[in-house]
Amino acid sequence: MSTVKLAIVYYSATGTLDTMAQHAAEAGEKAGAEVRVRRVARRTTTGERDATDAQAAHAEAAPETPGAEPDDIVWANAVLFGSPTRYGNIAGQLKTFIDSLGPQWGQGLLADKVYAGFTASQTLHGGQESTLLALYNTMHHFGGIVVAPGYTDPTKFVDGNPYGASHVTGANNDAPLRDTDIAALHHLATRVVTVADRLAS
Ligand SMILES: Cc1cc2nc3c(=O)[nH]c(=O)nc-3n(C[C@H](O)[C@H](O)[C@H](O)COP(=O)(O)O)c2cc1C
Numbered sequence: 629m630s631t632v633k634l635a636i637v638y639y640s641a642t643g644t645l646d647t648m649a650q651h652a653a654e655a656g657e658k659a660g661a662e663v664r665v666r667r668v669a670r671r672t673t674t675g676e677r678d679a680t681d682a683q684a685a686h687a688e689a690a691p692e693t694p695g696a697e698p699d700d701i702v703w704a705n706a707v708l709f710g711s712p713t714r715y716g717n718i719a720g721q722l723k724t725f726i727d728s729l730g731p732q733w734g735q736g737l738l739a740d741k742v743y744a745g746f747t748a749s750q751t752l753h754g755g756q757e758s759t760l761l762a763l764y765n766t767m768h769h770f771g772g773i774v775v776a777p778g779y780t781d782p783t784k785f786v787d788g789n790p791y792g793a794s795h796v797t798g799a800n801n802d803a804p805l806r807d808t809d810i811a812a813l814h815h816l817a818t819r820v821v822t823v824a825d826r827l828a829s
Pocket residue numbers: 639640641642643644645646675676712713714715716717747748749750751752753754755797801
């Protein structure tokens with residue numbers, strides 16, 4: 629039986645990452661982990677507020693997810709961070725949360741955990757891989773163990789992102805997740821739980 633505690637900590641402005649987080653949580657629980665799903669404070673920027681009515685409605689319909697706290701990272705031994713692509717980087721809102729972890733970092737409480745990430749962009753090749761790599765810069769400073777998916781499963785040869793899981797939201801920013809996106813999220817969550825479990829034992 630897994631003793632893994634998986635925290636899924638993400639930001640979403642228009643609902644895509646909310647859905648991605650739920651799929652990752654489902655897979656984490658199926659892999660036997662205790663799972664916390666936490667969204668960092670929305671605090672939308674002007675550009676995000678200019679989203680279409682449909683996007684605004686999507687955001688309003690997002691599940692009521694508890695807000696992320698530093699203790700959620702300390703509690704976990706596996707962490708999945710999720711962020712929409714922002715100019716090929718992570719969203720400022722997630723960065724602000726990560727930047728609030730200085731005291732925990734200073735005490736070494738963020739080290740020796742398994743980390744990985746998921747993202748979405750509006751366009752194909754819109755910066756998904758650079759967003760995940762930017763996220764992983766910080767994981768190295770944590771002393772974390774980045775568990776990238778690589779091509780460790782046949783599904784990865786279909787979705788094609790060895791850095792994490794990702795989705796393209798399309799011209800109207802509302803394209804539903806494809807089966808391959810969901811498979812990538814399931815594989816990623818299962819993999820981080822499996823590796824964290826091996827580390828724990
Ligand atoms: C300020 C800003 C910057 C963005 N930068 C990019 C980008 O570099 N490439 C891209 O394809 N999409 C970009 N997008 C689109 C978002 O990545 C997309 O809307 C997001 O992944 C949707 O996730 P959400 O529904 O969870 O908020 C940007 C959106 C905003 C508001």
